[in-house]
Amino acid sequence: MEGLKLELKEKIIEQLNLEDVSIEEIGDDDPLFGDGLGLDSIDALELIVMLDKDYGIKLTDPKEGKKIFESVAIMATYITANRTK
Amino acid sequence: MSKRVAITGMGIVSSIGNSVEENLNALLQSKHGISKISSIKTRHIDEIMVGEIDLSNEELIKQLRLPESQNYSRTALLGVVAAKQAVENAGISDINDCRTGLISATSVGGMDMTEKYYYQYLEDETNHKYIGGHHAGDSTHKIAEQLGITDFVTTISTACSSSANAIMLGARMIKAGKLDRVVVGGADCLSKFTINGFKTLMILSDTYCKPFDNDRTGLNLGEAAAFLVLESDEIVAKENKKVLAYVSGYGNANDAFHQTASSDNGEGATLAMQKAFKVSGILPEQIDYINAHGTATPNNDLSESIAIQRVFGSKIPDLSSTKGFTGHTLAAAAAIEAVYSILAIQHNLIFPNLNFNTAIAETGIVPVTEVKEKPINYVLSNSFGFGGNCSTLIFSKN
Amino acid sequence: MKNCYINGLGCVSAQKTTESGFLDDIVFYDTNILPVINPNYKEYIPPAAARRMAKGVKMGVVASSLALKDAHVEVPDAIITGTGMGCLQDSEKFVSAIIDNDEEFLTPTSFIQSTHNTVGAQIALGLQCKAYNFTYVHSAISFESCLIDAQMKFNEDEASTILVGGVDEHGKHTNDLHRLIGHIKKEEVGSADLIHSNTDGSIFGEGAIFCTLSDEKTEHSYAKLVDVEIYSQLSEENLESRIKTFLEANKLSIDDIDLVVLGNNGDVTFDSYYKTIEEGLFKKTQQVYYKHLSGEFNTASAFGFWLASKIIKEQEIPTLVKINDQPKKTYKNVLLYNQYRGENHSLVVLQSC
Numbered sequence: 001m002e003g004l005k006l007e008l009k010e011k012i013i014e015q016l017n018l019e020d021v022s023i024e025e026i027g028d029d030d031p032l033f034g035d036g037l038g039l040d041s042i043d044a045l046e047l048i049v050m051l052d053k054d055y056g057i058k059l060t061d062p063k064e065g066k067k068i069f070e071s072v073a074i075m076a077t078y079i080t081a082n083r084t085k
Numbered sequence: 086m087s088k089r090v091a092i093t094g095m096g097i098v099s100s101i102g103n104s105v106e107e108n109l110n111a112l113l114q115s116k117h118g119i120s121k122i123s124s125i126k127t128r129h130i131d132e133i134m135v136g137e138i139d140l141s142n143e144e145l146i147k148q149l150r151l152p153e154s155q156n157y158s159r160t161a162l163l164g165v166v167a168a169k170q171a172v173e174n175a176g177i178s179d180i181n182d183c184r185t186g187l188i189s190a191t192s193v194g195g196m197d198m199t200e201k202y203y204y205q206y207l208e209d210e211t212n213h214k215y216i217g218g219h220h221a222g223d224s225t226h227k228i229a230e231q232l233g234i235t236d237f238v239t240t241i242s243t244a245c246s247s248s249a250n251a252i253m254l255g256a257r258m259i260k261a262g263k264l265d266r267v268v269v270g271g272a273d274c275l276s277k278f279t280i281n282g283f284k285t286l287m288i289l290s291d292t293y294c295k296p297f298d299n300d301r302t303g304l305n306l307g308e309a310a311a312f313l314v315l316e317s318d319e320i321v322a323k324e325n326k327k328v329l330a331y332v333s334g335y336g337n338a339n340d341a342f343h344q345t346a347s348s349d350n351g352e353g354a355t356l357a358m359q360k361a362f363k364v365s366g367i368l369p370e371q372i373d374y375i376n377a378h379g380t381a382t383p384n385n386d387l388s389e390s391i392a393i394q395r396v397f398g399s400k401i402p403d404l405s406s407t408k409g410f411t412g413h414t415l416a417a418a419a420a421i422e423a424v425y426s427i428l429a430i431q432h433n434l435i436f437p438n439l440n441f442n443t444a445i446a447e448t449g450i451v452p453v454t455e456v457k458e459k460p461i462n463y464v465l466s467n468s469f470g471f472g473g474n475c476s477t478l479i480f481s482k483n
Numbered sequence: 484m485k486n487c488y489i490n491g492l493g494c495v496s497a498q499k500t501t502e503s504g505f506l507d508d509i510v511f512y513d514t515n516i517l518p519v520i521n522p523n524y525k526e527y528i529p530p531a532a533a534r535r536m537a538k539g540v541k542m543g544v545v546a547s548s549l550a551l552k553d554a555h556v557e558v559p560d561a562i563i564t565g566t567g568m569g570c571l572q573d574s575e576k577f578v579s580a581i582i583d584n585d586e587e588f589l590t591p592t593s594f595i596q597s598t599h600n601t602v603g604a605q606i607a608l609g610l611q612c613k614a615y616n617f618t619y620v621h622s623a624i625s626f627e628s629c630l631i632d633a634q635m636k637f638n639e640d641e642a643s644t645i646l647v648g649g650v651d652e653h654g655k656h657t658n659d660l661h662r663l664i665g666h667i668k669k670e671e672v673g674s675a676d677l678i679h680s681n682t683d684g685s686i687f688g689e690g691a692i693f694c695t696l697s698d699e700k701t702e703h704s705y706a707k708l709v710d711v712e713i714y715s716q717l718s719e720e721n722l723e724s725r726i727k728t729f730l731e732a733n734k735l736s737i738d739d740i741d742l743v744v745l746g747n748n749g750d751v752t753f754d755s756y757y758k759t760i761e762e763g764l765f766k767k768t769q770q771v772y773y774k775h776l777s778g779e780f781n782t783a784s785a786f787g788f789w790l791a792s793k794i795i796k797e798q799e800i801p802t803l804v805k806i807n808d809q810p811k812k813t814y815k816n817v818l819l820y821n822q823y824r825g826e827n828h829s830l831v832v833l834q835s836c
Contacts, residue, residue: 015590016534017534017535018534019530019534020530038531040343041343041345041346042344042345042535042591042592042595045285045286045287045590045591046590046591046592048287049285049588049589049590052588053587053588060287061287062287127586128585128586128587129586187715191620192598192599194620196578199578200578200581200582203578203579203582203656204582206660206663207659207660207663210663213663213664216660216661216663216664217664217666219657220567220568220620220622220781221567221568221569221599221620221621222567222620222621222622222625222827223622225621226621226622226715226826226827229715229716230716234715235714235715235716235717236712236713236714236715237713237714237715238621238713238715239619239621239624239628239713240619240620240621241617241618241619241620242569242598242599242600242618242619242620243599243600243603243616243617243618244598244599244600250617254617254632257635257639258635261635261638261639263631263635277581277586278577278578278581278594281577281581281586281589281594282577282591282594282597284589285589285590285591285594286591286594286595337615337616337617338613338614338615338616339562339604339607339612339613339614339615339616340613341607341608341610341611341612341613342608343608344595344601344604344605344608345591345595352613353613356613470600471595471598471600471604472598472600472601472603472604472605472607472616473604473607473608473616474600474604474616
């Protein structure tokens with residue numbers, strides 16, 4: 001699980017072009033959207049593609065993403081439970 | 086009294102018909118043009134529904150009698166068909182008997198050919214003729230050539246509100262006395278580019294779109310082209326022209342909220358409608374029908390409903406979105422909806438909002454769901470695009 | 484008829500135009516693709532906003548903020564943008580991703596950026612400017628369409644300051660294709676030799692040039708925009724009569740013109756239009772060109788507009804833009820003429836104020 005969290009942080013930084021953010025700055029339970037990392041709805045769509053491409057999880061409703069992408073910890077738990085690759 | 090802008094001709098090709106008459110008949114019979122996609126090979130065939138025009142490129146090329154060497158994108162082909170209809174409808178025999186311009190709108194331009202030959206261009210020369218046709222001005226240039234318009238020719242691209250802005254600019258140029266006559270409208274064909282683009286935004290419906298419904302799940306894309314001929318009072322008087330309707334008001338504002346989404350309070354849309362009323366000099370209660378943008382995405386329809394409530398208060402006029410018929414035809418949408426607005430005025434009819442069941446919980450707005458007859462003097466038509474671009478047009482009988 | 488003044492300029496180009504000075508340290512290129520000299524984007528755009536921005540957007544944000552600052556305007560009453568190709572790199576990225584991945588695993592960012600009105604929209608978003616916002620996308624007259632629109636806006640009493648600009652960026656694939664069809668010269672031509680190259684095609688550039696227009700003159704004003712006209716088709720034979728008619732409509736004669744700014748791009752087939760007036764109507768007038776400095780792109784004429792405005796204000800012509808050498812005089816009335824591949828012609832008159 002720790003490895004997956006680290007992997008997710010790396011991917012979030014790379015995929016979303018967060019050049020000035022380092023892995024250390026993203027806490028496992030920090031909110032990713034709104035006041036936390038400041039991600040928005042377009043980032044959520046980018047992360048939905050990442051779930052599909054890297055973990056074989058297909059979301060059809062962008063609203064589902066809201067809960068899953070609350071924090072890195074929640075993402076990791078969800079991916080572990082649902083991944084197909 | 087400020088100068089009026091008369092509409093003396095119109096032409097249209099859409100998934101519900103290849104002429105004004107065919108479109109009107111389909112609207113009256115509530116016959117939509119949405120189906121599974123057939124002209125483009127895409128892996129999303131079972132996940133999307135679109136409004137396709139049932140004429141192939143080959144058929145269009147034949148109809149237009151284009152030479153073998155032609156390099157028309159589908160956008161240009163559709164645009165020429167609709168623009169020629171409009172000019173014919175306006176009874177123009179010599180397009181250059183007064184200062185005539187062309188303002189067209191497109192979002193995809195020649196992307197259909199670019200995506201087809203993207204890598205092949207590097208391999209061999211077979212289709213090199215299409216390379217120069219990629220840019221957005223190309224379809225406009227070809228329409229101008231076909232109509233014989235040589236001077237003022239330009240193109241606007243503000244995503245899904247593009248052709249509203251083309252109509253607006255045309256009206257302003259007539260009022261400013263810079264042109265006597267101007268052909269205005271827009272064209273967009275379907276492409277893998279737009280289908281996949283909207284898919285990444287997760288706003289495509291896998292079934293018939295349901296504008297203003299509480300359970301709407303997204304839009305259907307469509308392809309279309311429509312053009313209007315606008316003429317000055319002087320030309321109308323001189324040639325004793327039949328006037329179909331007038332462009333009475335227009336407004337453009339930016340939501341400045343988000344790159345793609347509309348604001349929760351519909352600020353940009355509200356401003357656009359308010360500006361249109363200011364130009365028109367009429368009051369909201371004079372509007373007999375609103376042809377809404379109503380794309381059927383969760384975001385647009387709520388934001389637009391809130392904006393309409395802000396502008397009209399509790400007295401919201403009869404309203405419908407005709408996108409259930411045609412799909413969302415992007416840069417052409419405002420022009421085809423202008424044609425429907427003019428038809429509404431000419432025939433004193435409101436066209437239905439298809440596939441509606443339940444009002445949006447937050448606003449309770451119920452659109453017109455069956456063809457309705459009543460005197461129509463003023464129609465307000467909204468068009469909103471990515472980048473916060475909000476435009477409103479008001480058409481009038483007199 | 485209201486007056487229209489150029490009160491602020493911002494220019495991101497292949498020259499050092501974001502720094503002080505006026506083309507006094509020309510950068511020469513010996514390739515056919517001229518890149519812009521990137522300003523330090525971070526000084527202008529917060530990282531959170533910049534992370535998804537296409538290059539065209541970044542260039543546009545910098546040029547527009549320079550133009551506004553130059554005119555001491557915070558938020559304009561309208562934003563009007565011209566771009567021939569929009570954010571081309573993102574368009575290419577999205578098309579190739581569709582093909583390469585067979586329509587799978589596509590992400591929205593490049594699609595959103597590829598929309599032509601992205602630059603104007605993101606400038607509005609950054610400024611929180613809810614005003615009128617248009618984008619013109621008609622090849623070589625995209626920028627001039629903006630000028631025409633702005634002039635009308637002033638006359639409609641709808642605005643007193645308007646941000647107008649032209650933006651285009653390089654796209655590698657598109658450039659490769661334009662080389663294949665000869666729109667970019669097949670052989671590498673240095674910028675210094677461009678107009679004497681005697682071959683087909685041009686050298687391509689990119690850039691973002693914005694100006695703040697106002698209906699009121701200030702002590703900072705560069706020039707007055709007198710009139711603009713565009714022509715989709717114009718033959719070489721009719722060019723001179725068109726110019727005369729255009730000038731007459733503005734109560735100007737050929738002799739009133741002190742300087743002509745021409746869009747020569749080194750394409751032997753189409754530079755003949757410029758040749759016609761260089762050797763005809765304006766034989767005795769000072770002539771300048773600029774595409775050897777900026778490269779050719781759909782909104783390159785905005786660079787010519789920037790150059791003309793600067794010359795009028797400074798009353799100085801950088802030596803390297805001169806086509807001919809006429810005795811120095813007061814540059815009061817300036818005519819700009821541009822076309823691309825024999826189509827989409829534009830005439831603009833600027834006047835000192």
